[in-house]
Amino acid sequence: MATQKRGMRGLGAIAVAGTVLASGALTALAAQRHVIDSLRVRVERLEQTTQAQRDANIAQQQRLHWELLSKAMDDAELAEVLDTYEQEVSAKKQRQFLFANALYTNALCYYRIGNISREEFFGFARGFLQNPIFREYWYATRPHRATLIDASEEAELGQMVDDLLRQLEDADGDEWWVVGEPPAD
Incomplete structure (x- = not known):
């Protein structure tokens, strides 16, 4: 019987270690998920900023084009x-x-x-x-x-x-x- 109790204690320790390991893995995955979500939000903001800058550049170019054409028309x-x-x-x-x-x-x-x-x-x-x-x-x-x-x-x-x-x-x-x-x- 002493052997069975020692084996059961060993299984319990393995179960606890497995639970701790799984908990640590889940914590690490959650942290990675947070980092990935944060990076995704930053990339989306950069894309929006880039598009806004592109639109502003097109609008500025349009104004310059009109000014040049106006001078030529006059x-x-x-x-x-x-x-x-x-x-x-x-x-x-x-x-x-x-x-x-x-x-x-x-x-x-x-x-x-x-x-x-x-x-x-x-x-x-x-x-x-x-x-x-x-x-x-x-x-x-x-x-x-x-x-x-x-x-x-x-x-x-x-x-x-x-x-x-x-x-x-x-x-x-x-x-x-x-x-x-x-x-x-």
């Missing part, structure tokens, strides 16, 4: 710097093209910072393309868009506008607002 000599069209354009037409560029770039900026969806951008483009001056601008700047990297967001949106323009030109009827299939977001 001064024919400065507008000559931006005359990179394959055809001759008058000073009046150049100012109109610069304004068309500002409208398009503004819609592009709104899309990039998330103020409008891709479908809303499509709607803006459909409206812009109703204006013959904007269409002329769009044709005149086709070589400019050809230099964009195909996979870039700007190239994709430009291609979407090109496709929409073809559809509008092929459409019969006056109901332009229903022409084209808005993209899925």
Whole structure:
């Protein structure tokens, strides 16, 4: 019997040691979980800060773009710097093209910072393309868009506008607002 009691005491000690070990492992896992959760929250905050900074940079760039275009629209000599069209354009037409560029770039900026969806951008483009001056601008700047990297967001949106323009030109009827299939977001 003495042997059985000693064996039982040994099992009890092993059970206690196992419980202590399991408790320690659970405590360590809980601590790791806390550290991981804390790191996840920090990464999320950094991502939000990064996105906010990106949006602020886009907005600042948009303001600078508008300032430069405004100067060129107000001064024919400065507008000559931006005359990179394959055809001759008058000073009046150049100012109109610069304004068309500002409208398009503004819609592009709104899309990039998330103020409008891709479908809303499509709607803006459909409206812009109703204006013959904007269409002329769009044709005149086709070589400019050809230099964009195909996979870039700007190239994709430009291609979407090109496709929409073809559809509008092929459409019969006056109901332009229903022409084209808005993209899925």
